[in-house]
Amino acid sequence: MYALNPDHLILRNINGKECIVSIIEVNNLTKYYGKARGIVDVSFNVDEGEIFGFIGPNGAGKSTTIRLFCSLIYPSSGQAKIFGKDVTKFGPEIRQEIGYLPSEVFYYDRMKVLDLLKYSASFYKKDCTQRMHELADIMELDLKRRIDDLSYGNRKKVGIVQGLLHQPKVILLDEPTSGLDPLMQQKFFNLIRAENERGATIFFSSHILGEVQKMCNRVAIIKEGSVIKIEDIKTLQKDNYKKIRIAASNVDENQFDVDGVLNLEKDNGIVRFFYKGDINVIMRKISENEVSDVTIEEPTLEEIFMHYYE
Amino acid sequence: MNIYKHEFKMYSKSVLTWSLALVLMLWVFLSIFSSIAVSAELLNDSLDKFPPELLMAFGMETMDLSSVLGFYSLVFLFCQICLAIQAANYGFSLVSVEERDLTADFLLAKPVGRTKILITKFLAALTGLTITNLVVWISSFLFINLYRDGRPYEIKSLLLLLGSIVLFQLFFLTVGLLVSLLVRKVRSVTPFSMALAFGMYVLSAFGSMLGDDKLEIITPFKHFEPNYIISNAAYDPLALISVAVILFSFAGSYVLYLRRDIHSVV
Numbered sequence: 251m252y253a254l255n256p257d258h259l260i261l262r263n264i265n266g267k268e269c270i271v272s273i274i275e276v277n278n279l280t281k282y283y284g285k286a287r288g289i290v291d292v293s294f295n296v297d298e299g300e301i302f303g304f305i306g307p308n309g310a311g312k313s314t315t316i317r318l319f320c321s322l323i324y325p326s327s328g329q330a331k332i333f334g335k336d337v338t339k340f341g342p343e344i345r346q347e348i349g350y351l352p353s354e355v356f357y358y359d360r361m362k363v364l365d366l367l368k369y370s371a372s373f374y375k376k377d378c379t380q381r382m383h384e385l386a387d388i389m390e391l392d393l394k395r396r397i398d399d400l401s402y403g404n405r406k407k408v409g410i411v412q413g414l415l416h417q418p419k420v421i422l423l424d425e426p427t428s429g430l431d432p433l434m435q436q437k438f439f440n441l442i443r444a445e446n447e448r449g450a451t452i453f454f455s456s457h458i459l460g461e462v463q464k465m466c467n468r469v470a471i472i473k474e475g476s477v478i479k480i481e482d483i484k485t486l487q488k489d490n491y492k493k494i495r496i497a498a499s500n501v502d503e504n505q506f507d508v509d510g511v512l513n514l515e516k517d518n519g520i521v522r523f524f525y526k527g528d529i530n531v532i533m534r535k536i537s538e539n540e541v542s543d544v545t546i547e548e549p550t551l552e553e554i555f556m557h558y559y560e
Numbered sequence: 561m562n563i564y565k566h567e568f569k570m571y572s573k574s575v576l577t578w579s580l581a582l583v584l585m586l587w588v589f590l591s592i593f594s595s596i597a598v599s600a601e602l603l604n605d606s607l608d609k610f611p612p613e614l615l616m617a618f619g620m621e622t623m624d625l626s627s628v629l630g631f632y633s634l635v636f637l638f639c640q641i642c643l644a645i646q647a648a649n650y651g652f653s654l655v656s657v658e659e660r661d662l663t664a665d666f667l668l669a670k671p672v673g674r675t676k677i678l679i680t681k682f683l684a685a686l687t688g689l690t691i692t693n694l695v696v697w698i699s700s701f702l703f704i705n706l707y708r709d710g711r712p713y714e715i716k717s718l719l720l721l722l723g724s725i726v727l728f729q730l731f732f733l734t735v736g737l738l739v740s741l742l743v744r745k746v747r748s749v750t751p752f753s754m755a756l757a758f759g760m761y762v763l764s765a766f767g768s769m770l771g772d773d774k775l776e777i778i779t780p781f782k783h784f785e786p787n788y789i790i791s792n793a794a795y796d797p798l799a800l801i802s803v804a805v806i807l808f809s810f811a812g813s814y815v816l817y818l819r820r821d822i823h824s825v826v
Contacts, residue, residue: 283821313824320669323821345671352669354824356662358570372562373670412666 271298273420273451274319278328281314288314290475291328296453301446303466303483304455311475312455313353316424319453320350332420346374349418349450353425355409357397363408364393367415374416382415388441389434402429410438414445421445423454427461439465459548490548491524496536497543506535524549563667563677567684571650575688578646579695582639586696589635590703593628597711600626613769628704628713629721633786636721639696640728640781641761646692647729648753650685651736655817656746664822678817682737682810689729697722717790724784724795731780731802732756734809741816744823777801 274296281288289311296302306312317323318330321341330337332344357366367386371378386393389407397408406429414421421442427435442465446452456462462469463483471479491512503516510527525532536544604625607615624630655678658664667677700722704713736756740746764781767774776782783799 283823317822317824322665322668323823324819342671342673342676345669348669350665350669352665352824354662354665357666358566358663359661360570369562369566370666370670373672 272296273298273300273333274302274453275331275334276315276328277330279315279318279325279330280327281311281318281323282326287311287475288323288326289318289472292472292475292477293328294470294477294480296451298451299446299449300468301442301452301454301466303462303469304453304472305457305459305462305469306472307457310472312457312472313424314475315472316350316422316453316455319422320345320348346416347419349413349416349421351409351413351421351423351426353428355405357405357408359398360396362394362396363391363400366397366408367393367412370412371415376416378415378417381417382411385411385414385441388437403431403434406430407434410441414441417445417448417450419450421450421452423452423456425456426454427456427458435461491526492529493545493547493549494523494525494532494536495543495545496521496539496541498539498541501539501541505538506532508532508535563672563680564684567681568687571684571688574646574649575691578642579692582642582692582696583699585638585642586635586699586703589638590632590707593631593707594709596631597626597709600624628708628711629717629790632700632704632713632718633721633790636786640784640786641757643689643692643696643725643729644732644757644760644780645753647689647732648736648756649749650688651733652740652746652749652752652756654681654685654733654737654740656740657749659822660746665824668822674818675814678814682733685733686730689733690726693725693729696725714793717793720793720795721786721789724789724799727799727802727806728780728784730806732760734806734813737813738809738816741813741820778805 272295276292276294279292280290292311292315304312304315314323318325319332319337321337324338332348335344337344361369363386367382371382385391389410391404391407391411395404397405400408406426410426423442427438430438439461442452442454452465454462454466466483468480468482470477471481496506497520499519501516501519501521503514503521506521506523507514508531510525511532512524512526514521514523516522607625625634655664658667668674700718704718732753736753739752739756746752760779761781763775763779764785767776767779767782777798778801780802783796783802785796788796
């Protein structure tokens with residue numbers, strides 16, 4: 251993924267001045283639905299060739315942001331630009347090169363998969379037939395079936411194929427993996443990586459930290475309509491707390507009160523805390539006790555957010 | 561063109577059903593004309609015994625069922641009700657169905673502008689309505705000539721009557737479209753279109769019953785009342801109100817649709 255190498259991002263324009271190519275530019279973008287908050291004053295840039303994660307709990311404004319990019323809704327104030335052009339003014343032109351996969355996929359029920367994909371392809375200037383069949387093969391999608399007969403996961407596959415068949419330069423993914431089984435998720439991630447290597451910029455919205463960590467170069471964290479942090483994924487991982495739960499009889503929780511431990515609590519013989527730092531230090535502490543159960547897991551997003559708000 | 565083809569395909573079944581229903585209705589009614597006409601004297605007598613308010617409600621107070629067009633105007637009123645429901649159906653569902661079925665996310669994320677989408681969808685619906693319209697023209701001429709039993713009729717009045725269908729359909733199509741864009745979500749199209757079509761009919765019917773012409777002014781059932789067209793061999797000047805409503809509704813729908821937010825599932 252060449253986005254990690256900053257040299258690729260620096261182009262020289264005619265004057266010899268250096269500039270970074272931002273494919274998506276979001277400036278103070280705000281959307282209210284009447285009085286209800288969508289997103290407030292969101293600003294960030296996505297560079298060419300990046301896989302940019304957009305992560306936050308449900309209702310944080312992830313879909314709102316993507317829907318603004320597609321002109322499904324219009325901003326209350328602020329601006330979003332893709333390829334340097336305003337998404338509201340140049341919508342149809344920009345969407346020629348955008349692939350959008352909505353979180354919930356719904357298609358004309360009476361159509362066959364093949365007819366829907368052909369209809370989808372007919373909007374684009376290039377011939378998409380070959381790519382369409384390739385994608386359907388990869389995703390193991392049966393083109394002859396009617397859309398009403400498909401399961402949720404298979405509909406999702408239709409969504410993936412119709413969103414990628416025109417080999418777009420920008421791919422907008424809104425919670426793309428929900429409903430896909432793990433095997434299909436893996437194929438999907440490989441597909442997205444291949445698209446990225448071809449040069450596509452990926453905007454990946456999700457509430458699952460794990461998949462964003464696996465895929466993305468940078469992430470923006472959104473909560474209650476505002477972006478609270480934009481960070482390199484490596485930094486975020488380094489920063490990451492582990493959530494540790496120890497069940498043991500007669501355990502003294504104070505022995506775990508070391509550097510890097512947060513929210514230490516004990517009830518019913520179970521000690522819980524968050525830990526950041528050398529994992530060996532805490533493992534040794536744990537093994538000093540006669541434990542009956544230990545779990546060490548990634549904190550949920552909400553728990554990470556709590557950390558960001560401290 | 562791809563959207564037009566796709567949309568038209570979506571209408572094909574409905575157009576076929578409505579057209580067949582109208583052919584069947586025209587056929588059944590017009591086929592009994594010859595037997596009715598014979599006993600029309602008798603019928604006219606018994607109609608005289610009905611309360612005049614009731615006859616007014618059905619626009620029958622000046623109706624002469626023994627004449628071809630007198631009888632046809634009654635049948636045409638039923639046609640108008642059907643055409644109104646069909647056109648209102650298409651109007652209410654034109655853009656709302658995509659939002660209800662959430663296919664709007666698919667269509668609007670494609671590289672097409674909203675203007676093009678609205679106009680293409682509108683033309684596809686209008687094509688469907690025009691096919692139904694043509695079917696009414698053809699079957700009216702066919703069945704009138706088949707069953708008129710040598711009785712004469714004035715062709716100009718019949719042409720005027722059939723010619724009114726286009727505006728009549730456009731009224732319900734555009735008003736339906738406008739209303740569907742004024743509400744946040746159309747859950748089910750049928751109650752809306754029934755309410756609009758029968759509401760307009762009732763306004764015209766009750767208006768003549770109560771002798772109050774204020775309410776009639778807004779309803780195309782009054783603007784294109786079959787009796788008026790046949791007895792005057794001309795359109796009621798009130799038809800201009802229909803034209804104004806059509807233009808206003810279409811312009812209003814256009815403005816609303818261009819600015820409309822397409823909401824997601826949650």
